[in-house]
Amino acid sequence: xxxxxxxxxLMLLIAGGAGFFMALGVGANDVANAMGTSVGAxxxxxxxxxxxxxxxxxxxxYLAGGEVTATIRKGIIDAEVFNQTPHxxxxxxxxxxxxxxxxLVVASWAGWPVSxxxxxxxxxxxxxxxxxxxxxxxxxxxxxxxxxxxTSPLLAGFLSFALIKSVQKLVLNHDDPFQRxxxxxxxxxxxxxxxxxKVTLVKGLKHVGLEMSFGSSSLWAxxxxxxxxxxxxxxxxxxxxxxxxxxxxxxxxxxxxxxVLMIFTACAMAFAHGSNDVANAxxxxxxxxxxxxxxxVIGKESIIPGWIxxxxxxxxxxxxxxLGARVxxxxxxxxxxxxPSRGFAAELGAATTVVLxxxxxxxxxxxxxxxxxxxxxxxxxxxxxxxxxxxxxxxxSWIVTxxxxxxxxxxxxxxxxxLFGA
Amino acid sequence: MSFGSSIAGLxxxxxxxxxxxxxxxxxxxxxxxxxFFSAVRDGDWERAREARQRIAQLExxxxxxxxxxxxxxxxxxxxxxxxxxLLELVSVQDKVANKAKDIAGLMLGRQMTLPPSLxxxxxxxxxxxxxxxxxxxxxxxELDELVETGFSGREIRLVxxxxxELDRLERANDDQQVQIRAQLFKLESxxxxxxxxxxxxxxxxxGDLADxxxxxxxxxxxxxxx
Numbered sequence: 001x002x003x004x005x006x007x008x009x010l011m012l013l014i015a016g017g018a019g020f021f022m023a024l025g026v027g028a029n030d031v032a033n034a035m036g037t038s039v040g041a042x043x044x045x046x047x048x049x050x051x052x053x054x055x056x057x058x059x060x061x062y063l064a065g066g067e068v069t070a071t072i073r074k075g076i077i078d079a080e081v082f083n084q085t086p087h088x089x090x091x092x093x094x095x096x097x098x099x100x101x102x103x104l105v106v107a108s109w110a111g112w113p114v115s116x117x118x119x120x121x122x123x124x125x126x127x128x129x130x131x132x133x134x135x136x137x138x139x140x141x142x143x144x145x146x147x148x149x150x151t152s153p154l155l156a157g158f159l160s161f162a163l164i165k166s167v168q169k170l171v172l173n174h175d176d177p178f179q180r181x182x183x184x185x186x187x188x189x190x191x192x193x194x195x196x197x198k199v200t201l202v203k204g205l206k207h208v209g210l211e212m213s214f215g216s217s218s219l220w221a222x223x224x225x226x227x228x229x230x231x232x233x234x235x236x237x238x239x240x241x242x243x244x245x246x247x248x249x250x251x252x253x254x255x256x257x258x259x260v261l262m263i264f265t266a267c268a269m270a271f272a273h274g275s276n277d278v279a280n281a282x283x284x285x286x287x288x289x290x291x292x293x294x295x296x297v298i299g300k301e302s303i304i305p306g307w308i309x310x311x312x313x314x315x316x317x318x319x320x321x322x323l324g325a326r327v328x329x330x331x332x333x334x335x336x337x338x339x340p341s342r343g344f345a346a347e348l349g350a351a352t353t354v355v356l357x358x359x360x361x362x363x364x365x366x367x368x369x370x371x372x373x374x375x376x377x378x379x380x381x382x383x384x385x386x387x388x389x390x391x392x393x394x395x396x397s398w399i400v401t402x403x404x405x406x407x408x409x410x411x412x413x414x415x416x417x418x419l420f421g422a
Numbered sequence: 423m424s425f426g427s428s429i430a431g432l433x434x435x436x437x438x439x440x441x442x443x444x445x446x447x448x449x450x451x452x453x454x455x456x457x458f459f460s461a462v463r464d465g466d467w468e469r470a471r472e473a474r475q476r477i478a479q480l481e482x483x484x485x486x487x488x489x490x491x492x493x494x495x496x497x498x499x500x501x502x503x504x505x506x507x508l509l510e511l512v513s514v515q516d517k518v519a520n521k522a523k524d525i526a527g528l529m530l531g532r533q534m535t536l537p538p539s540l541x542x543x544x545x546x547x548x549x550x551x552x553x554x555x556x557x558x559x560x561x562x563x564e565l566d567e568l569v570e571t572g573f574s575g576r577e578i579r580l581v582x583x584x585x586x587e588l589d590r591l592e593r594a595n596d597d598q599q600v601q602i603r604a605q606l607f608k609l610e611s612x613x614x615x616x617x618x619x620x621x622x623x624x625x626x627x628x629g630d631l632a633d634x635x636x637x638x639x640x641x642x643x644x645x646x647x648x
Contacts, residue, residue, distance in 0.1 A: 168572045251570050338433070380572050381572045383502065386434060387500075388499065
């Protein structure tokens with residue numbers, strides 16, 4: 001450990017590199033899924049989606065990502081166990097980053113829809129259980145994380161189902177759906193603004209040192225919702241019906257109204273993804289940095305330094321710009337089934353679920369939540385066809401990802417132990 | 423490299439547009455029958471042969487589309503309507519094209535001519551059947567709107583109205599059939615018996631064409647039924 005403290009800058013560089021590598025994988029893999037729906041529904045171009053993702057991923061990571069980072073850092077493992085051997089924690093977290101990063105690259109290359117969240121959680125559990133001891137893992141906490149992987153798609157599906165049903169009832173089932181859409185859509189925009197502001201205020205601003213009561217944060221959230229809705233109305237005033245397109249498909253003009261709404265839900269989706277998934281990459285990094293900063297003492301509360309979030313955010317942005325954009329172009333050509341009115345329901349349902357989970361500190365999988373949301377829209381008979389075989393592929397990838405991440409991280413853990421000394 | 427495969431891969435091909443395209447082709451067959459009839463009335467068998475050729479080509483196209491549709495509807499798809507209903511609907515649609523091809527084939531093969539006093543009412547009668555098919559096309563074209571609204575509310579009522587109109591057209595076509603039979607019955611003693619037999623057959627088949635177009639509406643109703 002002494003050697004490490006002497007060379008703490010070097011260790012941080014190595015850890016930062018591994019964190020960046022992992023974030024790159026997250027950017028390439030997850031973001032394409034999170035943003036691909038808007039591109040697929042023709043509400044955004046790939047370039048616009050990338051720009052929105054850059055801004056809002058960063059905002060989500062910085063403003064609402066703290067809670068999940070803390071869970072990854074000390075919720076999964078019992079830090080007390082490492083008091084005698086703090087360097088094991090460093091080896092382990094480093095291993096977890098490398099293992100998850102490598103697994104992501106391998107899986108992406110093979111085309112398996114794996115979850116970044118599952119791989120990092122599997123990796124942390126793996127090195128701790130095998131490398132250190134079974135009792136070093138908070139099994140109860142791990143259990144609740146795993147349970148949230150099942151409940152979050154269900155919740156997202158339920159929300160999306162309710163949203164699409166409300167669109168059918170409030171807008172499509174009327175004489176003049178276009179005018180109705182113009183009236184109703186700002187309300188959905190309000191919802192987007194409200195949810196995001198609320199979670200940011202209640203959970204996100206703690207590490208900035210801003211504490212708020214539930215009541216005052218609700219007031220602020222209402223204000224945030226109103227601001228977003230007002231902005232939306234400005235956008236909506238520029239949309240006019242297109243009678244020519246309506247001849248072929250009666251809801252063409254209505255969909256153009258919803259396309260505006262989708263720009264907003266895309267921002268929400270990027271924010272949600274940033275708040276949850278950036279933490280996967282930077283959580284282990286934060287753990288390493290805190291051990292080094294406290295001279296090898298574990299358990300001291302320390303605020304996550306800004307540079308760590310920056311590394312995570314940069315990695316995501318880099319991965320998105322280099323690989324994710326290409327992915328999105330292919331994803332975008334495939335998803336035409338999601339018209340803006342359905343796509344918005346899926347995105348808002350998923351984003352709300354993810355942001356709520358981020359607030360409680362549960363690391364969930366954004367992609368799987370989105371899949372649940374899309375299924376919810378399908379249940380409302382709103383989608384031409386869904387390929388259920390993909391569901392089983394996704395399910396298999398869940399099962400495989402946990403042991404794969406664990407195995408890789410155990411290997412790395414022993415490698416570092418041999419390299420730097422036990 | 424296929425990142426993001428889980429979301430993009432979740433969407434199967436929507437069966438709605440292919441189904442509509444299929445009926446568009448089928449209806450073109452029925453329209454071709456109109457051209458064929460006018461050539462027969464002019465006694466221009468060269469033009470009639472070309473018209474029948476076109477009908478046959480369209481019917482082949484419809485068959486291809488039908489096959490493709492069936493192949494693209496694996497059991498693992500989650501659809502807004504029962505898979506079996508969709509498969510039946512495409513079969514029912516296809517039968518309209520088959521009938522059109524049969525009518526043209528028989529009339530060309532026997533070089534059938536229409537008795538002059540019957541020609542006008544026969545043309546009207548055929549037009550009635552073609553109109554029935556056009557109405558069925560209209561109803562089928564509402565399918566994408568139905569999916570959009572989740573098969574609920576006003577859209578359902580609108581399609582119900584279209585189907586009612588389709589039934590009305592078919593009944594009107596039935597009435598025309600009764601009248602034409604009566605007309606032919608008065609003429610038949612002065613015509614070659616075999617020709618008369620086949621005329622009755624053609625009259626029957628044109629009625630079948632309208633009938634089959636109406637059945638498309640009936641199957642569409644099955645999709646609407648909860």
